[in-house]
Amino acid sequence: MIAALLRAQWLSMRLGSSRGSLLSLITGVIWYGFWCSVSYAVGEAVQGYSVSALRIGVPTGLLAVCLYWQVVPIISASLGSALDMRKLLVYPAPHGQLFLVEVLLRLTTGAEMVLVLLGGAIGLLQNADVGGWRGGPRILAGILIYLLFNLLLASGLRSLLERLLSYRHVREVVVFLMLAVVTVPRLLMVSGAGPKSLGGLEPLIGIAALPWAAAGRAVLDDAPAVSLLILVSWTVVAGWFGRWQFERNLRYDAMAAQATPLEAAPAPASSWSERFYRMPSLLLRDPLAILVEKELRSLARTPRFRMVFVMGFSFGLMVWLPFVLGAGRDRHDEFAENFLIVVCVYALTLLGQVTYWNSFGFDRSAIQIYFAAPQPIVLTLIGKNIASLVFVYLEVLVLTGLTWALRVGVGPAKVLEALFVVGICALYMLAFGNISSVHYPRALRPERVSQGGASSRFQALVFLLYPLALLPVFLAYMARYAFNSQAVFVVLLALAALLGGVLYRLGMESAVNAIGKYRERMLTDLSQGDAPVTSN
Amino acid sequence: MSSPAILVRDLKKSYGSKAAVNGVDLEVPRGSFFGFLGPNGAGKSTTIRILTGLIPADSGYIEILGMRLPEDEMEIKRRIGLVPDESLLFDRLTGAEFLEFVGRMYGLERGVAIERARDLLELLELQNDRKVIGEYSKGMRKRVAMAASLIHHPDLFLMDEPFEGVDAVGARLMKEILSGQVRRGATVFLTSHVLEVVERLCDRIAIINNGAIVTSGTIEELRAGGESLEDAFVRVLGAERQLERLDWL
Numbered sequence: 001m002i003a004a005l006l007r008a009q010w011l012s013m014r015l016g017s018s019r020g021s022l023l024s025l026i027t028g029v030i031w032y033g034f035w036c037s038v039s040y041a042v043g044e045a046v047q048g049y050s051v052s053a054l055r056i057g058v059p060t061g062l063l064a065v066c067l068y069w070q071v072v073p074i075i076s077a078s079l080g081s082a083l084d085m086r087k088l089l090v091y092p093a094p095h096g097q098l099f100l101v102e103v104l105l106r107l108t109t110g111a112e113m114v115l116v117l118l119g120g121a122i123g124l125l126q127n128a129d130v131g132g133w134r135g136g137p138r139i140l141a142g143i144l145i146y147l148l149f150n151l152l153l154a155s156g157l158r159s160l161l162e163r164l165l166s167y168r169h170v171r172e173v174v175v176f177l178m179l180a181v182v183t184v185p186r187l188l189m190v191s192g193a194g195p196k197s198l199g200g201l202e203p204l205i206g207i208a209a210l211p212w213a214a215a216g217r218a219v220l221d222d223a224p225a226v227s228l229l230i231l232v233s234w235t236v237v238a239g240w241f242g243r244w245q246f247e248r249n250l251r252y253d254a255m256a257a258q259a260t261p262l263e264a265a266p267a268p269a270s271s272w273s274e275r276f277y278r279m280p281s282l283l284l285r286d287p288l289a290i291l292v293e294k295e296l297r298s299l300a301r302t303p304r305f306r307m308v309f310v311m312g313f314s315f316g317l318m319v320w321l322p323f324v325l326g327a328g329r330d331r332h333d334e335f336a337e338n339f340l341i342v343v344c345v346y347a348l349t350l351l352g353q354v355t356y357w358n359s360f361g362f363d364r365s366a367i368q369i370y371f372a373a374p375q376p377i378v379l380t381l382i383g384k385n386i387a388s389l390v391f392v393y394l395e396v397l398v399l400t401g402l403t404w405a406l407r408v409g410v411g412p413a414k415v416l417e418a419l420f421v422v423g424i425c426a427l428y429m430l431a432f433g434n435i436s437s438v439h440y441p442r443a444l445r446p447e448r449v450s451q452g453g454a455s456s457r458f459q460a461l462v463f464l465l466y467p468l469a470l471l472p473v474f475l476a477y478m479a480r481y482a483f484n485s486q487a488v489f490v491v492l493l494a495l496a497a498l499l500g501g502v503l504y505r506l507g508m509e510s511a512v513n514a515i516g517k518y519r520e521r522m523l524t525d526l527s528q529g530d531a532p533v534t535s536n
Numbered sequence: 537m538s539s540p541a542i543l544v545r546d547l548k549k550s551y552g553s554k555a556a557v558n559g560v561d562l563e564v565p566r567g568s569f570f571g572f573l574g575p576n577g578a579g580k581s582t583t584i585r586i587l588t589g590l591i592p593a594d595s596g597y598i599e600i601l602g603m604r605l606p607e608d609e610m611e612i613k614r615r616i617g618l619v620p621d622e623s624l625l626f627d628r629l630t631g632a633e634f635l636e637f638v639g640r641m642y643g644l645e646r647g648v649a650i651e652r653a654r655d656l657l658e659l660l661e662l663q664n665d666r667k668v669i670g671e672y673s674k675g676m677r678k679r680v681a682m683a684a685s686l687i688h689h690p691d692l693f694l695m696d697e698p699f700e701g702v703d704a705v706g707a708r709l710m711k712e713i714l715s716g717q718v719r720r721g722a723t724v725f726l727t728s729h730v731l732e733v734v735e736r737l738c739d740r741i742a743i744i745n746n747g748a749i750v751t752s753g754t755i756e757e758l759r760a761g762g763e764s765l766e767d768a769f770v771r772v773l774g775a776e777r778q779l780e781r782l783d784w785l
Contacts, residue, residue: 187697298628301668316660362628369624371590373641374613520591 030464035112039119046123051130051220058120059206059216059422062146065117066212069110069150070157084207099155099246106154111148117143121219125532138228142218145231149211152238159245163252165307180419211235273300280386291383296390302362302443305354309391312347313398322344338477339408345425345473349397349466355388356433361444365527371519378512381437384429389423396422421473424493427500428469431507438514439524453532472496539602541566541692541723542587547596549582549747556582558747560596564740568716570725571738572779575773579747580727581621584696586727588618601691614642617685619670621696623677627670631662631680634669635687649687656683660709667740674701682710686717693717695726699733711737743772 038338042061047234049057088098121143125133164174207213208227211234218227268274277300280292299305320343335342360367370380396418401501403410467474473496480489549557557579564570574580585591587600589609598605600612604743618624626634632653639649647709657663660679669680681766693714699707715726715737728734735740735755742752751758751772758768 286640286643286646290637290646294629294633294637297633297677298626301628363626364623366624366626368590368620369626369638369641369642372588372613372616372620372624373638374610374643375641523590 011068029303032111032115035115038112039115041119042116043119043123043126046120047126049127054127054130054220055216055222058124058220059213061116061120062212062215065113065146066150066153069106069113069154073109073154073158095250099243101152102159102246103155106151106158106309109154110150114147117147126217135219135221135418138221138224139219142215142224142231143227144213144234145228147212149215149231149235149238152235152242156238156242156245159242159249163245163249166303284386287373288379288383288386291380292386294388295384295387299355299387299391302354305362308350308354309395312350312395313343313402316343316346316350317399317402321408336408337414340410340414340418341421343399343403344396344422344469347399348392348422348425348429351388351392351395352429352433355391356385356430357436358440358442359384359388359433359437359445360441360522360526361437361525364443367441367522367526368523371523377515378508380403381434381508381511384437385434388430388433392422392426393419420493420497424497424500425470425473427497427504428472431500431504432465432469434507434511435514438511438518438522441522443526472499538566539599540564541568541598542570542725543597544583544587545597547583547586547598548594549579549586549591551592555747557586557593560744560747560749562742562749562752564723564725566601567718567721567725568723568740569714569738570723571734571741572725572727572744573731573734573741573769574744575725580744581696583744584620584694584725584727587615588616588620590620614688615691617688617690617693619678619681619685619693619695619698623681625669625677625680628668629664630666630668631657631672631676634680635683637685639687644688652687653683656686659683659713661706663712665770675703675706676710678702679706679710682713686713691722693722693726695724697728698726699728699730707733731765731769742780743769745773 046054046058075503121139124130124139125136131138161174164170208217208223209230211231214227214230214234216222218224218231277293277297280296281289283289284292320339354362363370370377400410400415400418473493475493476489476496479492540548542561542562544562547557547560547562548555560579560583562583565644570713572580572583579633582591587592587598587605589605589612592606592751601615603612605612626637632650635656636646636649639652640646641769644652650681660683662676662679662683669677672680678698680697685695698710698714711733714726718724724737726734726738738755740752740754741758743750743758758772763771
């Protein structure tokens with residue numbers, strides 16, 4: 001059964017375009033190249049440390065591995081590849097085998113950590129103080145069992161989250177809670193309300209009964225038999241949890257959970273949501289007005305988009321707030337002064353994965369209506385860009401309110417500056433995004449919260465583009481700092497806007513030309529069905 | 537004499553070394569109910585996609601409603617109603633919102649588009665509620681697609697399997713609507729695998745196989761000797777063969 005599944009997946013992937021393969025190769029080399037160097041550095045460090053240092057370092061590192069593996073897929077809203085049960089449940093495939101494949105697929109969100117663990121293991125094998133090559137079986141056993149523990153735990157968490165995130169009106173709350181769980185400890189730490197350093201993690205790495213501590217003790221030859229027993233116990237618990245959640249997902253009907261109540265009448269024209277959706281018709285003429293209106297309606301109802309939108313202001317705030325509210329920090333330093341701009345630009349970049357980087361993703365095969373309608377395609381792209389900007393500025397509005405409430409250096413001048421800077425940065429992002437949307441379109445299922453973003457490697461490429469896109473604005477800020485002159489800042493910002501405008505225009509022309517040439521290929525890419533394994 | 541609704545000469549379209557459409561000649565008179573038949577993979581959908589401007593042809597002459605494609609593409613699009621094989625529906629809009637969207641994309645005033653959308657939902661027995669299209673059944677989706685093709689009152693309908701997945705009541709309703717459109721002078725060009733439907737609705741047909749037209753004419757001309765359309769279809773394609781025995785079946 002597994003062989004048939006893998007073959008079907010391979011054949012499905014084989015149909016991918018060579019453009020996609022090339023992009024995948026480039027991003028793969030960059031992304032995994034980076035993690036290989038991290039792995040090498042970890043190996044070198046572990047090889048040279050004394051046992052006493054390793055007693056703290058190894059469990060801490062293993063805890064970091066666990067956190068990355070379990071938490072990063074959640075906060076990046078990319079839960080990785082998974083079996084598409086709608087296609088597989090019709091076959092008499094034993095659930096145990098499907099679960100096995102599902103567990104192995106968790107490698108898609110933790111391959112980086114496998115590299116790091118590998119580097120650490122090699123380092124330990126070369127460290128004579130912990131037994132060196134003689135301790136090989138013990139070290140490898142500890143690392144492999146810990147790897148399995150993470151795979152099983154990630155599988156259970158993924159199943160649980162996928163179910164929770166599919167409930168109407170629940171997903172945004174879940175996302176917010178998840179973010180709070182991740183960031184509040186850090187907030188407490190830097191604000192002085194909690195432990196002041198990683199020393200505060202001592203209870204987490206010091207208790208031998210915890211999995212990372214047990215794994216650490218096992219590989220360091222510290223009561224290895226007991227430690228391995230504890231680790232195996234944790235792995236069994238993680239396996240039970242994973243299988244339990246997997247079985248629950250098999251019986252779960254996501255479509256039913258998301259269904260509109262039968263008695264729901266159309267929203268009255270006077271409702272706030274209808275007024276919001278109708279806003280473009282007050283300001284623009286058709287077809288641009290209806291194109292923007294359609295985007296606003298569609299995106300606002302797309303679970304995946306809503307989740308990222310909530311993340312845009314909540315996650316950004318939680319990540320950057322500690323830098324401002326930290327104990328003893330000056331609320332009037334350069335960073336605090338520009339806090340609103342930082343979080344707004346962060347929100348702009350986060351929204352990209354569900355809007356401008358892959359503008360046609362949620363439309364799927366319905367993209368053909370843009371080609372069939374008697375309207376120039378450039379208007380469709382402009383409409384999508386305007387809708388993206390509406391949501392970006394909504395984020396700015398929310399963030400302004402929140403930062404004002406937190407009393408973090410927000411005056412009218414800063415709000416105005418944020419509006420301009422976000423607009424200028426958006427020009428660059430949209431310019432790149434329009435090209436990417438046309439050349440690398442990817443069909444997305446709007447109802448799937450766990451699917452819709454790019455793969456982590458594509459995100460890596462995007463993160464490489466961000467510095468390029470943000471460079472002109474960054475230079476304007478540097479100039480203001482260096483020359484202590486507002487006039488220089490304004491002039492450079494104006495130049496950045498001008499350059500952004502030119503780039504946007506060129507990007508738009510290139511995208512429109514590409515649509516003319518590759519329309520058929522776009523239709524094919526966006527109409528493709530899924531393979532047995534759905535990615536990210 | 538008015539030009540035909542569709543005039544195609546030596547139309548060609550290849551994918552790699554495979555010719556999907558290989559020298560198609562076609563003439564569809566105005567006001568006719570035209571059935572475009574053929575086995576799976578014969579080139580029907582590709583032809584319709586080319587006629588709607590969704591994909592470009594490699595070569596050939598195309599005239600629709602007296603206008604040249606691709607030269608007069610925008611004006612042709614304004615006068616075509618399209619029901620493609622794949623969904624052109626936006627899953628996160630309600631039926632009413634989608635119809636308004638299509639109406640306004642075809643240049644209707646907002647108020648007119650909203651009013652027509654409401655009328656069409658009623659005509660096609662679709663509920664005007666908050667349910668989004670993504671939650672519709674296959675048959676309901678086809679009805680919405682049909683409604684979308686009607687909203688701008690086109691002169692030519694290009695439909696790829698419009699009755700697929702539609703229940704008997706819905707199909708009957710859609711057929712009545714299309715017949716009404718032909719009576720007012722519009723042209724309907726459709727593909728269907730349900731030959732009974734084609735036999736009952738269409739006055740002219742063309743059969744395509746391996747990317748080329750193998751026969752065309754009126755239904756009567758095709759059904760030589762009073763045979764059924766299905767028999768005639770199989771005969772024209774030369775597809776009759778003995779069912780091979782499989783030992784295990």
